[in-house]
Amino acid sequence: MSERGEESTASTPAAPESALQPSATGSAADTIALLRALIREACVNDGSVGSGQEIRSVRVLQRFLADAVATGRVETHVLESAPGRASLVARLRGTGTDPDAPSLGLLGHLDVVPVDPDGWTRNPFGGDLIDGEIWGRGAVDMLYLTAAFACVLRDAALAPEPPRGDLVLIAVADEEGGGEYGIHWLVRQHPEVVRVTEALSESGGMRMGRHVAIEVAEKGSAGRRLVIHGKPGHASIPYGAKSASYRVGEVLQRLGEVMPAAQxxxxxxxxxxxxxxxxxxxxxxxxxxxxxxxxxxxxxxxxxxxxxSRITMSPTVLRAGMTHNVIPAMGTIDLDIRTLPGTTDAEVDHLLRVVLGPLADDIEIEHLRGWAATTSPSDTPLFAAIERAVAAVADAPVVPIMAAGGSDARVLRELGIPAYGFGLLGPDWSYERYREGVHGNDERIDVESVTLSLAALQRIVADRLA
Structure with a gap:
């Protein structure tokens, strides 16, 4: 593991209220150029420790932020949890004159999921700009926001006066792999470097009717492994044996027929x-x-x-048997179980036994990795700033939603820091379209959505820190 840091601070008078107001022209072109550059670095995370290699995108961000660092107002840290698994933290220091000023975090990730090249009609790592759309893996999830976050921090650093509170870009590794080499490692090993009081991250901005969805909560994960026993024997004489494979099938059928009730x-x-x-x-x-x-x-x-609307249980990995001529004595089913806020591990185990019904007595339940559901309140000053920005830029109301999946924002929420899934996508970006783009073939985002998100983000930063 290695750590590299560059630090510089400057003491300056408090900023006038207009210092951080959004510019008329904005920086959409710079954001789009940065997004395309990040796509081309192809920081593909397959879950192994050697994948990702986010250091490549960290170097892109360092070059992009060079002018901001040169002002003396921004300190940067390049932090590696493993060789090449680098995260960048850039902190624009506030004036320090307002003890109530927030420290606003902009939490983005640099890694992307793998692709099936045969499913793409363009180079998934080309960053092509075609007919007003930027193509490439990570365009939606979430490099467009990471680029916008970096652009807003740079512009704030180059403004005539500094903000009243800190603005912190946290561009992390390994979000797609669970964050052990990214945000989890950072908050354990470098808590002061990533210290913020509120944050924006991904999983927002899609349209729900005329509303813009902002994520305030996300479900938890309570993975389980079902261990199922049978009676082994030679596969050529199946009579008298009881294959664990058949019993796996019985359990799968039960899981498919019995659904947890709505809550x-x-x-x-x-x-x-x-x-x-x-x-x-x-x-x-x-x-x-x-x-x-x-x-x-x-x-x-x-x-x-x-x-x-409920706890969900999805069978994902099945195992039974070692060789073709032996009736297996044991099988396992891994379950991806997603929980609602307030659900305990004991409640998950009880619900699982209820779902399994008469099969439960002969099944062992092992706990896999998991985490609790997290929620941020929607009555905070930051959420109010989001509402005002979306209304000003898109003339639309906001609706708080819960995400079915997970993100790095939960790590901040677990520390008591309000964090929101942000974005402002174009009017045609329904939730369905957003989900198709995330991890899908031909992932791409339109220039309009990047521009809208940037404009709203500029207003939020001005609202909270001017």
Whole structure:
């Protein structure tokens, strides 16, 4: 492991209120150029320690921020959790004259998931700009925001006066692999370097009707392994043996037939109000007894509605047998279980045994890696600034939502830091379109969405730090 840091601070008078106001022209062209450069670095994370090699994108960001660092207002740290697994933290120091000033974090990741080149119609790492769209793996998830975060920090550093509080770019490694070589390592090993009081990250900006979705919560993970025993024997004489493979099949059938019941949390009604126009359908969705029968009427949003209205259990990895001529004595099923806020491990185990029913007595349940669901309140000054910025830029209201998946923002929430999934995508970017772009083939984002997100971000930074 290695650490490299460059530090410089400057003492300056408090900034006038106009110092950090968004410029008329903005920096959209610079953000788009930076996004294309980050795509081309192809920091593909397959989950192994040697993948990612985010140091390449860190070097891109260092070059981009060179003018900001030269002002003497920005200190930067390049921090490697393993060879090549680098994160960049750039802190624009505030004036220090306002003890109530926030320290606003901009949390982005640099790694991207693997691609199947045969599924792409363009080079997934070309960063092509075609017909107003930037193509490439990571364009949506989440390099466009990481680029915008860097651009806003640079512009704030080059402004005539510094902000009243710190503005911190945290561009991390390994988000796609769970964050052990990124945000988790940073908060353990370098807590002061990444210290913030509030933060923006990914998983927001898609449209829910006329509303713009901002993520305030995300489900937890409670992975489980089901260990299933049978009676072994020679595969040529199956009579009298009891293959664990058959028993795995029985368990899978049970998991497919029994669904955990809906548990509608405080964000559910806001989602229904924003997205569902039909009053009769909305009424059914607000009733946990009638909700499941209404799901088929939701079209492409049904999967999201199902996921955030309950605990979900998805079989992902199956194992049974070692060789073709031996009836297996043991099989395992790995379950990806996503939990709602407040769910405990004991409740997950109890629910799983209820779902398994009569099969449960003969099955061992092992705990895999997991984490609790996290939530940030929607009555904070930062969330209010997001609302004002979205209204000003897009003339749209905001709806707080829960993400079905996970992000690095949960690590900050676990520390008591309010963190929100941000973005402001174009009017045609429904939740369904957003999900198709994330980890999908032909991933791309349009210039309009980058420009809107940048404009809203500039206003948020000005609102909180001017």
């Amino acid at each position: 509608l949390g405080p964000l559910w009604n806001a989602f229904v109000s924003a997205r569902i126009e039909d009053p009769a359908l909305a009424e059914r969705l607000r009733d946990p007894v009638r909700l499941d029968a209404a799901l088929p009427h939701l079209g492409g949003i049904a999967g999201y509605a199902h996921a955030v």
